[in-house]
Amino acid sequence: MEERRKTTTGSDQHDHDHQAVPSDLALRVKAIESLLVEKGLVDRAALDAIVDAYETKIGPRNGARVVARAWVDPAYKKRLLTDATAAIAELGYSGGQGEDMIVLENTPKVHNLIVCTLCSCYPWPVLGLPPVWYKSAPYRSRAVIDPRGVLREFGLELSEETEIHVWDSTAELRYMVLPERPAGTQHMSEQELAGLVTRDSMVGVAKVTAAKSGAAP
């Protein structure tokens, strides 16, 4: 290797001879992973499958399909509100850590908001992984203390008559919000409706609007 250590173009040339050393955090993960894989405690392919699933396959789209089905099928909605875990499994979404799901219906009188005050429990099978703000201390503490203020920060102004219910998720119990179906969507198909449903609306920090602004799912 010594022959490759050219000095002609300056001292940083040496850096190009080998690979950039990852951050300390990345090295620590590599250390645990390689030790446990070596011992046969975890399978690398299974780890990759999880990463891939959460990054690409699972996500708020699953939840959006659940919501759209509930909007068009009253019998499904009833099952969803009485046994969410089973109703969600009907659409093929299950897994996570074996926790139970509860779906909370938003109405003109009651607005539901979900949080995990202790860490970041979140309904992964339907919503994917939580956004950064969901995991932040300000959200975790303020959602309980000042839900109306939190919603305002998200651009959602609720009337004083609307009751806000805040639900604190746990390792065993995860919540998802069933947002209100927006007016003027009677003509829309289930699939089109699913396209309107956002992640934020299923956490309870937004409402679903008929005119979807912005990004594709």
Next chain:
Amino acid sequence: MTAPDPKIDAERLATLPRIPRDEGGPVFAEPWQAQAFALAVKLSEAGYFTWKEWTSALAHDLKAAADRGEPDDGSRYYDRWLATLERLVAAKGLTDPAAMLERKEAWADAYRHTPHGTPVELRPRE
């Protein structure tokens, strides 16, 4: 369920930090976060610890970090996740801190000695 407290005074609310927002962007900022996430999920699925154990250990670490005054805006969430993972795999006897440290150094060494464009492999130990 928690009912909102109507008696919160405005002054106290004003001191509450604002919530970091996102644009629905990637959930993992860096690949190592996804790897650390997958390890915890897989080890729990394999029965080395329950998910309840995991969340209570993580909650404990998050709180300890907040008590130390470390920023807790969600940006360092996976730093804590990793610390919890290291603590729990050691507590469960799956590996130990000395082995993790040694292996980390071995990886750093491998990166330093692998020419650009070549896959990084751990070098055989002497």
